[in-house]
Amino acid sequence: MKAQSSAPASAADIRLQMGKLNTLGSVLYFAAHPDDENTRLIAYLAKERLYRTGYLSLTRGDGGQNLIGNEQAELLGLIRTQELLAARRTDGGEQFFTRANDFGFSKNPEETFNIWDKQKILGDAVWVIRNFQPDVIVCRFPADSRAGHGHHTASAMIAAEAFDAAADPKQFPEQLKYVKTWQTKRLLWNGFNNQGENDLRLDVGSYNYLLGRGYGEIAAESRSQHKSQGFGVAATRGTSNETFQHIKGDIAKEDLFDGVNTSWSRVPGGEDIARQVGIIINAFNVSNPAASVPALLQVRKAIQALPEGYWKSQKLKETEQLILNCAGIWIEAYSSSAEATPGQQLKTTVQLINRSKTQVQLNSISFNGQNETINEPLTYNNLVTRSGNVNLTDTTHVTQPYWLEKPHPIGLYAIATQQLVGNPGNPNPLSALITLNVGGQEMKVNRPFVYKYTDPVKGEVFRPLVIAPPVIATLASPVYIYTKAEAHNIPVKVKSMKAGVSGQVKLKLPAGFRAEPASRPFTLTNAGDETEVMFSVSPVKMNGHDVADTLAVAVEYNGKTYTQSMLQIEYDHIPAITLFPEAQARLVSVNLKYNGRKLGYIPGAGDKVAESLRQVGYDVTILGEKEIMSGNLEQYNAIITGVRAYNTQDRLRYWQDNLMNYVKNGGTLLVQYNTNGQLVTPNLGPYPFSLSRDRVTDEHAKITFVDPANPLLHYPNEIGQQDFEGWVQERGLYFTGNADAKYQSLFRMADPKERDLEGSTIVANYGKGRYVYTSLAFFRQLPAGVPGAYRLFVNLISDQPNKSK
Structure with missing residues (x-):
């Protein structure tokens, strides 16, 4: 899967982002599952109206069915998370989640809230609102049975409560150590069709000449990313009306953003920035975007002088990205291997190129507390490669989706760190911080280390860097069924993720089972080496009762016990997914008779x-x-x-x-x-x-x-x-x-x-x-x-x- 950390930007993309720089409005779409979102509306709001646009899906779609493989439950949720991110890369939105676990179809919100912890889900929604600060929130569903699914109805109910709670300092006050309260202007329901004469109507079927596509075309590509659900759709073209009903806040009569100031004048001292950006837009030369860099640097300086605040932070990021894009500055960071272990020394490479005549100097590269001072110019179209070694600390976290780090009850993931709530994925485990001097101004650029290789069919392929435990164990099956009081040979595959690993493998068995032998030794010389050890596991007795319990693997190495396996999920339409679930299987004794095999x-x-x-x-x-x-x-x-x-x-x-x-x-x-x-x-x-x-x-x-x-x-x-x-x-x-x-x-x-x-x-x-x-x-x-x-x-x-x- 190609997922470059430094995505290319055409002159048309740059021109679109310049318009966005002069637009200070935000909208949050609100629903329950992957695929619930209105991709045409999201694309229109993000790329036509140029608002910061997000989608909050309460769940990751864990409870659905999988049309492209046999992953279910949390593993399916991982796939659908990446499909949502692929959809957002297409339609221009951002993606957020709560800790709600999709436990399957629910017929009403009462059933849903019996399984979800409503207060925690509400708290997560409030957290996202306080961070994202939407001017407008739009629900996909009504808060009644017309929603057709208990999760759908629940999402609308939570949206309405979160609308008020986000502005109330008495609700979820523990969040206020990190964020401020936020009052959204209005909450609306994006109706399924024309609901009434007083509905607000919006034509989102327009054509964008810069993109060369209409929003029905962009929406089809976005929605077609939901491949595990078989939601490939045909593009639509021409007029397409969306309807909206008022739920809370100020009533909108003509437009979603009635009464919302979306110009720089909403920021004290920002009026002149709008004038500067307007001049840059009018003077933009598609044949020479680098000509805009000096003026953009002046805009950056003006934004830096503003008081601290939400829009200062957002627009500073946008301006810096525009400067890099206009100057044709490309930066990527690579690791020498797809996996690394805590405490390991990792070979790394950072590559940079300045593809314009803009004066750029590479000041330094730092990672993991190590800093290399360079102070050399990036001359025109000259690829610069800097290689080095990074020492990972012994406390570097093993790659694991943050919502799966701890066991969780049905309906709710356990999330230990407040700041992670809402995020679609984990922070990058290792990044390079590149300090540049662009036209006399210092800029810092962060690039995650990725593993890159060339596939003879797919070409250049990027994989996220994975931090692995030093040794992993894999069971051949997630379930072992006993129909007789006979031993099963249970193989355990042991793989070293670093060189020189040796120790003992043991099985942790539930009562009523025994293993022969009690442990098996292993020695692995090189990173990536594997061996298989065999245990004979049998029930102590079969008394006609059905029993189900858990077997776990424990690998002892260097004075520590490791209990993880490694699982990789790979499909062409999403980046590779790696996680380290516990090396466990179900042991089931079944009083089972057959006729025909x-x-x-x-x-x-x-x-x-x-x-x-x-x-x-x-x-x-x-x-x-x-x-x-x-x-x-x-x-x-x-x-x-x-x-x-x-x-x-x-x-x-x-x-x-x-x-x-x-x-x-x-x-x-x-x-x-x-x-x-x-x-x-x-x-x-x-x-x-x-x-x-x-x-x-x-x-x-x-x-x-x-x-x-x-x-x-x-x-x-x-x-x-x-x-x-x-x-x-x-x-x-x-x-x-x-x-x-x-x-x-x-x-x-x-x-x-x-x-x-x-x-x-x-x-x-x-x-x-x-x-x-x-x-x-x-x-x-x-x-x-x-x-x-x-x-x-x-x-x-x-x-x-x-x-x-």
């Missing part, structure tokens, strides 16, 4: 069900075109389709007849949930049924067996209420409806105070075989090691005793 699996949007079934002894073959269209399907005891397969696997429209014939001839086909939009075929089963948006979000919801005598509840495992204990996040989603009478429904369930639903799992005999459609969230339960989910799933795919193939 050979399965076929058709992948969908990405899940870990196939791997989970292999864990309990199934032989799982991934099926594709060749296997389905010309292979021997009858060899499989059951075939399973992955989640959303009929939404994402286009070939299923052609495979469906063969799958139905497989059932007709005696096979079992189990189809996992799909959404009710964009199905590749309307005929998902042998008989008609539809898909609804019904779901049960309470993972503790009571389950009623519609037909307690149904053989699927008794063979090969006896299913009871205990098998629905310990489920995570939800019971199921996108339940079936309008099912043909030939289908049998197995379960009835409901969220609190809602009607019973019978569409979670339907079954029909077809020919000699059996068809099962289930909306139950097995894709969450099986990887989480929920014992009862395994027992039920096995029943659904097992040959029944009265069935012959």
